[in-house]
Structure formats: C-alpha cells, structure tokens
Amino acid sequence: MSLKRLWIFMPEETDDSEEYDMFITRTISGAILLILIIGAILFGGPVWLVLLGLLSIMALYEMLKTLKLDKTAFAWVAYFACLLLYGILWSSRFELVLLVLIVYFIAIMTIYVIKWPSYEVTDISKALFSFFYAAFILSFMYQIRMMDNGIYYMWLVFISAWGSDTCAYLVGILIGKHKVPSTLSPKKTIEGCIGGVVGAGIIGFVYGNILSDIILGIVFASICMTGSIISQIGDLAASAVKRNMDIKDYGKIIPGHGGIMDRFDSIIFVTPIIYAILYVMKSFDIVITLM
Template sequence: MKTRILTALGIILCVIPPLVFGGWLMALLIGFIICAGAVEWLSLKHSNTPLPIFPKLLAIACVVGLLFLEDSYISSALAVICLLFLSIPVFTDEFAATDSFLCITYVVFFYTVARAVIHIYTSDALLVWYIIIATYGTDTGAYFCGRFFGKHKLNERISPKKTIEGSIGGCIMGIVLSFAFAYFMLPKLSTTAMLIGSIVMSITGQIGDLAFSAIKRNFKIKDFSDLLPGHGGVLDRVDSLLFNFVCFYMVMVVFML
C-alpha cells in the first residue's frame, strides 16, 4: 500500500505541471503517453517472441507525424499506414500478421487520443480537469459503492470484482462532481453540454476500464507492464481517461465547441 501511495503521489506531481503551465511540458506529457503506450500496447502477444524494435519506432513516428498533418491529408495517410503495416509480414517472418493489427490499432487509437487531448487542452485547459474529475470521480465512487453495497456482478466474464451497485454509484458520483466543476469553472459550456458530457463520461469511462480489462484477459496478463510500482503500467492507470478524452472530444464536435 505504501508503494502504491508513493507512486500515486509521483504521478500527480508529474501530471500537474504540464496541465498548469502547458507548452513544452504538455507536449512532453503527450509524448510520454504515446511512447509508453507503444511499449505496452505493442508488447501484447500470445507468443514469447517480442516485436522487433523497428516496427515499434515506426508506429510511434506514424502517430507523431499524423499530428502535424492537415486534416485533409489524414485519411490518405491512415490508408498508407494500414497498407504499410499489412505489407511488412510479406518481407519477414519476424513480424506476424497479428503484429500488423497491433500496430494499426495502436496508431489509430493513440493518434485519436493525442488529437483529442490537444484539441481539448487548446480550447480550454480546464476542460482537461473536467474530464479527469468525471473519470476518477466515477472510478472512486464505483470502488467505494462496490465495496460497501456491491452484491450483483456487473460483468463477471471480464472483471469479477466489479458490481452493478458499484457502477451505479460511480455514475452518480462522477456526474455530480464533474457537473458541479463545470457549472462553476466552465461557464462557456451550456448546461446541456455539461450534463450530457458528465453523463457520457461516467458511462464511457467504465466501458473503457472494462475494454482494457478484456484486452488483458485475452492476452492472459494481469497488468500492461510494471512501470508504475503498485499500479501496473501506464495504460492500467489511464484506460478510462483515454476513452473519455475521445468521447468528450466527440461531445465537443456535436456542440461545435
């Protein structure tokens, strides 16, 4: 428990400065998530044969490169990237077809996440805090409600410990906390946008957690890595958050924010 608490404090100390000061610190944080995500995501294999280093570096370069392209070129660039990774197994036995799919999903998902974070942060840095509060408010509410009131399993196939009571309690706490924050700190958001955003993220955050749990169960691993002592890997800590950045980005598109 001591290790877990100390690691959590370290994470907070590393995350707050980029969110407060932005600039190169924010770019560094996004870059860290992209690189750490590559290390963990591209290590998902049923075999013990590690993915060669070159495809990993190529995948990271693709994500970063896409962030600098104009919107009109994104579709074409993604098509080229898909064809590129699908073609690599033709030329080497060290890169399987399943590795192609891992690289493609990594590039598409992490580019989408990075693009969402950049758009949201440049629109208003407080929106990032709104998403964080919605995500971890839901997570905290689900934990305590599940611990004290949980009786009925939510999805035993994927996560045996999660309960319906915990999920409902998490939704209520996430909605209340994030809506209250938005109401007092984000006056430019309409009440409808605040409410819909809070409701959506309290649900999608939990789906994101379950989705990443399903990935780990499929590959028969407990954590994505042991980078963060007591917490597992980076993706183990930010799975719900990544889902919510993308989902709130879509809310912003709908409300033209």
Template sequence: MKARIITSVILLPLIIFLLWYGKLPLIIVLCGATIIGLHEFFNAVKLENQGLRGMAFLLVVLTYGFFWMGDYTYLNLSVLIFIAFSLGVYVFKYPKITLEQLGFLAFGMIYILYLLLHIALVRETTPDGIWSVWLIFIIAFGSDSAAYFVGVNFGKHKMVPKLSPKKTIEGAVGGVLGAGILCTAFGVAMQQYGFVDTWVTLPMYFIIGIFGSVASQIGDLVGSAMKRQTQIKDFGTIIPGHGGILDRLDSILFTAPYVYIIVTMLY
C-alpha cells in the same frame, strides 16, 4: 497501498502542470506514454517482431510530430504511412509476418495512439481547451473513485464476474452518479469565475459526466478483458502501486475521444 498513494502524490502535480501548460511538454509526455503503452500491449499479445515494433514506435513519433507542426491534416498522412509500411512489410517479409501480427499491430495503434492523441486534441485545438481537457480526467478518475467507494461499501450484485469479479452494478451506478456530480461542480466553478463562456448549462454538465462515466467504465472493462485473455495481472510495472501505463490509462483512452466529440459538437 502505500506505494500507490506515494505515486499518486508525485504524479498529480506533474499532471496538473502538463494540462495547464500544454504545448510541447504535454505532447512529449503523451508521445512517451504512447510508446510505453504500445510496448506493454505488444508484450501482452506476444508481438515479438522487432521490425513491426520499431515501425510502430516511429509512427508514434511522426504522428505527434505532425501534430506539433500545427497542420492537423498531416495526421491523415500518418495513417497512410502506417498502412503503406505495414502492408509493405507484410509483402516483403511473407511468410515471417502473419495477418495475426498485423492485426495486433493495427489494433494497438488505433487503441493506444489514436485514442490517447485526443487529450492533445482537446487541450490544443478546441476553444477553452485549457479548461475542457480537465473533463477527461475528472470523468475518468471521478468515475473510478466513486465506483470503488460505492462498490466496496454497498456492492452486492456482480456486473461482469468473468472479466472483473470485484465490479458490481451498485459500483457502476455510483461511478455514473459520481462523475455526473463532479462534472456539475466543475461547471459551477467554470461559470462562477468566468473561465469559459456559458456554452453548457449545469444540467448538461451532469449529463456529460453520466455518459462520460459509461465510456470510462467500458474502457476499464476493455482493459480487463485484454488482461484476462492474455492471462496477465497487469500490463506492466512502471508505475509503482498502479501497474503499467495501460493499467492507468484504460479508462482515459475511451474518455478522451468522448470529451473531444462533446466539446466539438457543443461549441
């Protein structure tokens, strides 16, 4: 617990700076986090082929590089490059490369690279992105904290015991309400101080938080399911007290695309 608290205290200022400043520092950190997350995932599913791993890491750098260039149509090019290279490797390395390995490779790229990229998309491409990007973390961390508090103190009915024995229905409801309340408070601050246009009413902020919490909790359960199936406790140990990158980002991976879609639709 002590290591967890110390790590959180150290990381919080870094997260605040990255979200506030955005631009190249945010892109570099997201690129690094994506590569580490893919490394953890490939270890979990035992994808040991170094050629496929290297190709995946190179594609991550290319994708964030295309994003930094500012022409977002290039992001489609990264997908085409990935498909062409992966199928080419499959053909020329057959039968050393299997369809199962390609499946793990493709899933990892979609699940980690293309979902995590939405943090940068919200921050850099949406109106008032400097403020909207906070919704991702308010929803994910707020939902997780509220669910934990309610679950520990009031939880009685197990939600998905086969995946996560400690999660309860009461905790899940608490997470939903907690995220809704925190998003509403965020909306009050945004409108009170004129940081953003009143493009979202306060009830809408509450609804955004509620559905965002559902996305966040599904992401958390997906991470739990993968750890159960691969029979690991944590994806890694790079973050003291928290485990690996994926152990911290599983809920954010689902929340980031959700916020991007909502913000894009409402503007």
C-alpha cells in the same frame, strides 16, 4: 471497515504489512503521476505534448509486448508512426492526423509482403490494434488541450475516468451487493457502476457551475456521465485483453499500479468521446461560455 478509514482510502488494520506497504507505494506513485499530469496540462504546448508522447510510446510498447510483437519489425514502424503523429500535432496540422494511420497501414502491409511468410494476418491486426488503441487515441488529449478553453475541458476527461472510478469504488464498498454480469471484473458491482456514473455527473455539475452557471453545470454533468459509462467499458476492455493474454498487468513502470495501460485504460476510451462531443458542439455553433 469504518467510514473514517474508507474516506481517506486507508486499508483495514491488518497484520499483513505487505498490504499496507503496497497502499503507500500506490499512493506515492499515484500522487507523483497526478502532479506531473496537472503541471503538464497547466503549461500546455510543448510540455504537454512531450509528456503525452512519452506516455504514448510507453503504452504502445506495453501493448506490443502483450501481443508478442515487441521484437518484430512492426514494432519499429509503430514507434516511428507514433513520433510522426506527435510531430504533426506539434505543427498543429490536425487535419493530417488521419494520414498517419494510412501511412502506418501501408508500411506494415509492405513489411508483411517482404517478410512473407514470416508473419500471419493476425499479426497485422495486432499491429494495427496496438497503435490505434495505445498511441493514436491517447493523442486526442493534446487536441482537447489545444481547443479554445481546452485547459478547462481537459478536466472533463479525468472526472469521467478517474473521478468516476473513485466514486464507483466508494459506492461499491458502501452499498455494493449485486455483481456485474461479467467475469472480467468479479469485484465490480452494479451499485458501484451506477455510483460511478452519478458521481461523475455530480462532480461535472459542480465543476461547470463553478466555472460559469447552472446551465454549464448541466452540460458538463451530461458529458461526464456519458464519459463515465465509456470509461467503465474501457476498463473492462483492457481487462479482457489481459485475460486473453494471461497477464496480470501490462507493465511495472508505475509502482503499485502496473503499466501505463493499466492506469490509462479508461482515459484512452473517454478521451476521443469527449473530443467528439466538444467538436460536434463547436460544429453546430453551440458556444460554451466560461467565467
């Protein structure tokens, strides 16, 4: 593969038109998704809230279906809890967010008791896991956006996840030789993983330096490198669930990419970590000065 074709993400010349068609499909659907996300982040407020709410509901449905709970009473309670969660976020009562988890737990335990012995204890674990993993964690993207300077912090999430993934892919293609010691993703290489971390750090440094100065660049680089490590774990974690349930993709709603969970698996892991870092910095009066 030539460098020219690599850097514009073009596949190698092949007689198999199906592979090329898939590339075009992935590119178009990915571009549309990216435009929607960028637009919603820039608008913020209700626009970003509604988009995140829709993404959370769809991700929740995919996870419930994967774990074979989509046609149970647990699913309807999970959807209601998701709507309640975003209603609380809309009211800016962030201190009440944890109560959603408590109410959800009590609700599914009530169903478990009423319907006993229709459900197993493992079904409760799956219901809790689905809501927390696919819906609750994703909601932290709204909380980051609503922080002071949140519109700038949001891009740290995408640099850590999608930026890191792109860098890992490029480095893996160019110099990747040593496979990661995991059967979850046989195509991943150690060089690619390291390249993802370093690449995210470089992008974060440039981003911070553009916004303010070299100090902010170093801070953002550190955050993005940490986020990159977490995002790669998130990617493998999502793959592990799919392997356990013997499926290829979580869904088909994004042509060429799969489902929401397939596209946002690393985002889901990165978001709460970056939120926690920013929250701790704020708690210790570590001020990030922009512009």
